[in-house]
Amino acid sequence: MLGLMQDWPLLCHKVIDHAAQNHGGREIVSRSIEGPIHRTDYKTVRGRSMQVSKRLEMDGIVIGDRVATMAWNTWRHLESWYGILGVGAVYHTLNPRLFAEQIIWIMNDAEDRFLFVDLTFVPLIETIADKVPSLEKVIILTDEAHMPETTLPNAVPYEAWIGEVDQDFAWKEFDEKTAAGMCYTSGTTGNPKGVLYSHRSNVIHAMACVQPDMLNLSSKDRMMPVVPLFHANGWSTGFSCPMVGCGMVMPGAGMDGESIYDLLRQERVTMSAAVPTVWLMLLQHLEKTGEKLPDLNRVVIGGSACPRSITQSFQDTYGVDVIHAWGMTEMSPLGTICTLKPEYEDLSGDAKLDLQAKQGHPPFTIEMKVTDDDNKEQPWDGKSFGRLKVRGPAISASYYKGRGAEQFDEDNWFDTGDVAHIDPYGYMEITDRAKDVIKSGGEWISTIELENLAVGHQDVAEAAVIGIHHPKWDERPLLVIVKKEGCDPSKEEILGFMAGKIAKWWMPDDVVFVDEIPHTATGKIQKMDLRETFKDYRFPGT
Numbered sequence: 001m002l003g004l005m006q007d008w009p010l011l012c013h014k015v016i017d018h019a020a021q022n023h024g025g026r027e028i029v030s031r032s033i034e035g036p037i038h039r040t041d042y043k044t045v046r047g048r049s050m051q052v053s054k055r056l057e058m059d060g061i062v063i064g065d066r067v068a069t070m071a072w073n074t075w076r077h078l079e080s081w082y083g084i085l086g087v088g089a090v091y092h093t094l095n096p097r098l099f100a101e102q103i104i105w106i107m108n109d110a111e112d113r114f115l116f117v118d119l120t121f122v123p124l125i126e127t128i129a130d131k132v133p134s135l136e137k138v139i140i141l142t143d144e145a146h147m148p149e150t151t152l153p154n155a156v157p158y159e160a161w162i163g164e165v166d167q168d169f170a171w172k173e174f175d176e177k178t179a180a181g182m183c184y185t186s187g188t189t190g191n192p193k194g195v196l197y198s199h200r201s202n203v204i205h206a207m208a209c210v211q212p213d214m215l216n217l218s219s220k221d222r223m224m225p226v227v228p229l230f231h232a233n234g235w236s237t238g239f240s241c242p243m244v245g246c247g248m249v250m251p252g253a254g255m256d257g258e259s260i261y262d263l264l265r266q267e268r269v270t271m272s273a274a275v276p277t278v279w280l281m282l283l284q285h286l287e288k289t290g291e292k293l294p295d296l297n298r299v300v301i302g303g304s305a306c307p308r309s310i311t312q313s314f315q316d317t318y319g320v321d322v323i324h325a326w327g328m329t330e331m332s333p334l335g336t337i338c339t340l341k342p343e344y345e346d347l348s349g350d351a352k353l354d355l356q357a358k359q360g361h362p363p364f365t366i367e368m369k370v371t372d373d374d375n376k377e378q379p380w381d382g383k384s385f386g387r388l389k390v391r392g393p394a395i396s397a398s399y400y401k402g403r404g405a406e407q408f409d410e411d412n413w414f415d416t417g418d419v420a421h422i423d424p425y426g427y428m429e430i431t432d433r434a435k436d437v438i439k440s441g442g443e444w445i446s447t448i449e450l451e452n453l454a455v456g457h458q459d460v461a462e463a464a465v466i467g468i469h470h471p472k473w474d475e476r477p478l479l480v481i482v483k484k485e486g487c488d489p490s491k492e493e494i495l496g497f498m499a500g501k502i503a504k505w506w507m508p509d510d511v512v513f514v515d516e517i518p519h520t521a522t523g524k525i526q527k528m529d530l531r532e533t534f535k536d537y538r539f540p541g542t
């Protein structure tokens, strides 16, 4: 017997309908690519998204077509998303920080027909457009007055293009399992793999994200997604903010510490989300200027492990709560969030910081388990670690065109490639990427833990740990350090600072200083490159 409830498909554009109807006047403030601060609201964004849909339909875009975007976070990017969704096409976010060859490969794999692009990236697209035969039209996210001279065939200014139609459009209706969005994993090894979100998965994921023990988003918040919409589905902000009618403050191309600070202050932002490197820049700016953050009450930090020193600085110096989060492109992307359950509510000082170093607990809709090399499930005791596997309605069931099938098992468990343990209250902690973990004398050493500890030293700007071959132990840790400007710590000082805080046999065998540590397109330490740089390195005496 079936239930007698309505069939109301979970379609993404219903989210913007809700926002426009119930929170129509709530502000969306953006630092425009042209320069000035721009203000709009959900009602206006919805209307203009309908123009995008209508205009796309007029140009022959139909359900299932892939429409790419390469853009910073602004109101126009958001309108493009909803316009693409409303006509049943698939938004495909491109990360401009990837190498041109990778972008070409990804666009060809996805067979993108149209591209919405910011002024910033027009020169980049000019160099690659003729290598993407499927690309028919480029919509430049600006008005006629700012339209650049371009060699791109079929390039139009967004404002004039949507200005050719009115807002009289009815969103398309279709099955909630229809593809909605596409995002490629950065593919640190091999070619990138396409993740294909559905309308249903995006809506369910956003509903999970806004919950009190997760992002705790509400109409009273003014949220600044510093994390770009092109990084892992924008961490849900494109859907979770309008879903609860929370105001949005979009940083555009201004990603440096000062620009972020200016918007946080001027627009009285209450919460924000970004990767640790962005927060490091902001904290350095605050340290230099002595400025404070009176309106900001919490920040979400994820994408890579959040160093303890960042958490401490935000909380103790600026009174801003830190919410450590973990996720993956394949998970829409949020997987766990480290907010405090009643069991941990009374923690303070170091004990609280220890807990906040964990990646946290999952919302309803995400199942987790940790398995050993024989696929045996490990107990939730906070120490038995192994491969972290997940499943749920907003987690990939497979990659585009069937790639990477080995990461999924027959019961739908997706192997994250992360090594973790889970405590009795459901708090997961990542100890490493499976491919980065150091195997010393048959035991595992967590590179993340060593890095977090090393950046806690006052003279260290950034730290990375890699395994180097050792004749006796197989592999031992090498600590690679970038010094803070104007500081000159010695090897002995760094090791002395770490001693006693970790097991003796975890201590790095050596420390080397470099000017720069390589990063991936999403701001993570590029361990593959580091391993290549140090492939001939040998520990003293070996």
Ligand code: ADP
Binding pocket: 184, 185, 186, 187, 232, 301, 302, 303, 304, 305, 306, 324, 325, 326, 327, 328, 329, 330, 333, 359, 416, 417, 418, 430, 433, 520, 522, 524
């Ligand atoms: P990309 O490499 O393109 O940024 P993802 O965002 O999907 O792709 O990367 C997901 C991976 O990032 C996770 O599997 C994990 O290894 C790492 N990661 C994300 N958040 C955290 C975190 N809070 N702590 C440690 N690692 C993290």
